[in-house]
Amino acid sequence: MEVHVVNHGGEPTGVGEIPLPPVAPALTNAxxxxxxxxxxxxxxxxxxxVMMTV
Structure with missing residues (x-):
């Protein structure tokens, strides 16, 4: 995969990733x-x- 982040001179808006929403499902699956x-x-x-004290 190759990613290019282009400086377009406008307000910063991120580069498209959404890191937080998948964290809880990934953690609970692990x-x-x-x-x-x-x-x-x-x-x-x-x-x-609670699970660890049982």
Whole structure:
């Protein structure tokens, strides 16, 4: 993949990536792959803490 970021002289608007929305699903899928426990509702840290104390 080759990416070109072009300076067009206008207001900055980003380069098209949206990094935050896929983080929670990726994290919960990784937790499921590692532990076999599915986390379906936020907050993830609270659910993970409860899961680890059981």
């Amino acid at each position: 937790i499921f792959a590692a532990t076999g426990h599915r986390i379906r509702r936020p907050p993830i840290a609270d659910r993970l803490r």
